[in-house]
Amino acid sequence: MKVVTGEEMHQIDRYTMESIGLQEELLMENAGQALFLALEKEKSVQEANRIAVFIGAGNNGGDGFVVGRLLNEKGYLVDVWTIPPIDRIRGTAKTHANIYQRCGYKFREYQEEYETFYRNINHYDVIVDGLLGTGIRGEVRKPYDEVIAAVNESKAKVFSIDVPSGIPSSTENEQREVLGVKADKTFTLQAPKLTAFHFPYASFYGEQITLDIGIPAAAFQKMNIHRELWDETRVRNSLPKRSDHAHKGDFGRALIIGGSRTMPGAPILTTRACLRAGAGLTTLATPLSVATAAASQAPEAMVHPLANEHEQEEWMSSVVSVLESNRFDGIAIGPGIGRDQRFSIFDMFSGFQGPVIMDADAIHNVAYEKERLKEASFPVVLTPHPGEMAVLTGETVENVEQDRFHVAKAFAMDFGVYLVLKGRYTIVTAPDGKQWINPTGNPSLAKGGSGDILTGAILAFCLQHESIQEALCNAVYIHGYVADQLVECGASPMGLVASDLINEWPYAFR
Ligand SMILES: NC(=O)C1=CN([C@@H]2O[C@H](COP(=O)(O)OP(=O)(O)OC[C@H]3O[C@@H](n4cnc5c(N)ncnc54)[C@H](O)[C@@H]3O)[C@@H](O)[C@H]2O)[C@H](O)CC1
Numbered sequence: 001m002k003v004v005t006g007e008e009m010h011q012i013d014r015y016t017m018e019s020i021g022l023q024e025e026l027l028m029e030n031a032g033q034a035l036f037l038a039l040e041k042e043k044s045v046q047e048a049n050r051i052a053v054f055i056g057a058g059n060n061g062g063d064g065f066v067v068g069r070l071l072n073e074k075g076y077l078v079d080v081w082t083i084p085p086i087d088r089i090r091g092t093a094k095t096h097a098n099i100y101q102r103c104g105y106k107f108r109e110y111q112e113e114y115e116t117f118y119r120n121i122n123h124y125d126v127i128v129d130g131l132l133g134t135g136i137r138g139e140v141r142k143p144y145d146e147v148i149a150a151v152n153e154s155k156a157k158v159f160s161i162d163v164p165s166g167i168p169s170s171t172e173n174e175q176r177e178v179l180g181v182k183a184d185k186t187f188t189l190q191a192p193k194l195t196a197f198h199f200p201y202a203s204f205y206g207e208q209i210t211l212d213i214g215i216p217a218a219a220f221q222k223m224n225i226h227r228e229l230w231d232e233t234r235v236r237n238s239l240p241k242r243s244d245h246a247h248k249g250d251f252g253r254a255l256i257i258g259g260s261r262t263m264p265g266a267p268i269l270t271t272r273a274c275l276r277a278g279a280g281l282t283t284l285a286t287p288l289s290v291a292t293a294a295a296s297q298a299p300e301a302m303v304h305p306l307a308n309e310h311e312q313e314e315w316m317s318s319v320v321s322v323l324e325s326n327r328f329d330g331i332a333i334g335p336g337i338g339r340d341q342r343f344s345i346f347d348m349f350s351g352f353q354g355p356v357i358m359d360a361d362a363i364h365n366v367a368y369e370k371e372r373l374k375e376a377s378f379p380v381v382l383t384p385h386p387g388e389m390a391v392l393t394g395e396t397v398e399n400v401e402q403d404r405f406h407v408a409k410a411f412a413m414d415f416g417v418y419l420v421l422k423g424r425y426t427i428v429t430a431p432d433g434k435q436w437i438n439p440t441g442n443p444s445l446a447k448g449g450s451g452d453i454l455t456g457a458i459l460a461f462c463l464q465h466e467s468i469q470e471a472l473c474n475a476v477y478i479h480g481y482v483a484d485q486l487v488e489c490g491a492s493p494m495g496l497v498a499s500d501l502i503n504e505w506p507y508a509f510r
């Protein structure tokens with residue numbers, strides 16, 4: 001499913017109308033019909049004594065008129081309020097306002113009955129928010145600001161049409177105070193909007209449901225949008241199946257390099273996750289101080305002791321000798337190495353051709369020689385959290401967070417790497433700039449160790465998938481999905497620890 005900005009959606013609408021010939025009146029009717037069917041399934045709507053539909057000046061309000069008409073037709077008690085005077089409503093929204101009236105239904109004007117509006121707002125069980133959609137520009141103006149504040153204070157269940165009113169639909173906004181409807185649920189029309197996956201905006205959306213309003217796939221193809229949601233269907237269609245006569249050699253030889261005296265657990269978690277995620281043979285190369293613990297905690301793995309991490313030259317040559325005396329199909333480097341030492345990944349791995357996943361402290365190291373990413377002999381996957389992304393780009397964490405999609409895309413394209421920018425909605429970016437958004441995960445993942453597990457899963461998946469992009473998207477998806485399953489089965493996000501994810505992993509996508 002493509003994820004669009006408001007501007008992209010407007011272009012798609014325009015193409016649908018002008019080049020395909022599906023008219024806006026029809027799209028608005030489709031939108032209203034789909035919204036009505038979705039609303040009717042809601043318990044709060046079924047049980048509501050009184051429903052309100054709030055309507056703004058644009059087409060988002062036009063959708064509201066169609067919903068208002070259909071709710072009236074089915075006998076719901078509905079108050080339809082227009083925030084601007086009715087003569088300010090124009091175009092297609094006006095057409096549907098006329099249809100609404102010709103069907104014999106009444107609406108009230110906010111400015112005429114200001115006091116009644118504020119008296120009534122606490123008596124509504126459900127509010128349908130058709131105030132502002134993707135056409136919003138700049139800060140929310142009067143009187144929408146007051147109306148939005150009142151909606152947020154009311155006790156009603158709030159269902160937003162397309163976007164929570166006030167929330168922009170692109171991330172390229174000047175930093176401003178965010179004023180928007182806090183929806184319980186947002187029914188997005190045809191395609192999810194970008195800000196639904198970008199904080200602080202994402203928290204206004206509530207639960208997100210996408211409704212088909214009949215915009216043809218051809219209109220999306222025309223626009224060449226390279227930003228998609230990676231959903232469960234995509235995972236099911238791209239997860240490799242194991243044949244009955246499979247052999248461990250079919251699933252790759254994985255090497256994990258990490259660990260130090262103060263961080264012995266990180267590479268062990270990565271190793272265990274790599275095993276759970278299906279790598280054929282997994283080897284951990286780690287300083288001697290960690291190797292003994294690793295052998296007992298990940299008995300399925302092979303362990304190669306490295307030199308002490310504080311003796312940098314020896315440490316690097318011990319890594320090189322592990323590589324020279326064994327064959328590996330992919331490498332993950334970084335978990336638990338520590339920041340004290342400086343090493344060159346490109347010197348150590350020169351000539352290697354399998355995928356190399358660089359995580360955690362390896363990212364801090366590669367930041368010093370990032371130009372060399374451009375000439376790497378192997379495909380590179382970087383898995384930064386926003387702090388590590390800031391180290392890579394030399395920006396502040398705030399700048400990264402303000403524009404995650406652009407920052408990730410620019411870096412992946414400039415340096416020719418795969419980038420997994422972690423966060424509540426992790427973004428996978430390919431070297432050609434295409435992006436996939438991951439919907440799974442919850443706050444239990446905001447904990448030490450969860451990144452180490454993701455790295456292990458990514459490495460294992462890279463060895464089993466044809467495409468690195470699919471491997472990354474599936475590993476990220478399942479990592480979050482497993483955490484979601486644990487919470488759904490009663491675990492508290494506070495109480496879960498990273499190794500719980502490893503234990504639950506085999507039960508996901510059996
Ligand atoms: N996706 C589709 O194919 C369809 C979407 N539909 C709906 O149409 C809206 C977008 O409609 P548009 O008319 O472009 O804009 P809005 O309704 O969001 O609002 C524009 C309206 O608001 C005024 N305005 C702009 N900025 C502000 C502000 N900061 N403060 C106050 N008022 C503002 C502006 O003057 C306009 O009057 C989309 O979201 C869908 O809901 C179609 O119905 C069907 C096809």
Ligand SMILES: [K+]
Nearest residue numbers: 132161163165
């Ligand atoms: K809205």
